[in-house]
Amino acid sequence: AQKVTQAQTEISVVEKEDVTLDCVYETRDTTYYLFWYKQPPSGELVFLIRRNSFDEQNEISGRYSWNFQKSTSSFNFTITASQVVDSAVYFCALSERGRGSTLGRLYFGRGTQLTVWP
């Protein structure tokens, strides 16, 4: 079973529209971290946000905002007033702090391809 599910494979919007990218995760740990990364056409993944499991406050950074809800195991990402430069693949990821070493791995969703049309 996937630990991180991004059900939206592709989303297309027109510039200035708001868009929400969904992320649902699965873990039995009480301590974990969630991430969002952006992958522009150049290919390198760029870190956007990190959130720990004890902090459910929503976060806003410019046109970006994130909604973390433990009750539904979701960590959704909203872009307000989208721009063409937002076109990219966006990945949600989960880090668990549970059994074994504190060093381990991130579990990535399959990504959502966002295309913003002018």
Add this chain to the structure above:
Amino acid sequence: DGGITQSPKYLFRKEGQNVTLSCEQNLNHDAMYWYRQDPGQGLRLIYYSQIVNDFQKGDIAEGYSVSREKKESFPLTVTSAQKNPTAFYLCASSIGPDYGYTFGSGTRLTVV
């Protein structure tokens, strides 16, 4: 500036050849990772290393090999046993997964 350098950016391989992808970091990170990306498949973990001279198989290790002789370097060899090696390969490093990863810019491997 600190970061991760992957080389080459593009690589062409003939059938039956082994090729090695380079990954170097100067971030002083202990952990390093190799991912493969195919269209629609997301990121799949090939190998990872938490410390020098130690590494673990990821989800799709067959047909690949790695070494970790230095903290800064984690080269990936795509062997002839890898049946479908054409893909985009990403290297990453981390202090620990709680802090996320820093990624390189990737190597696009094509079998010709």
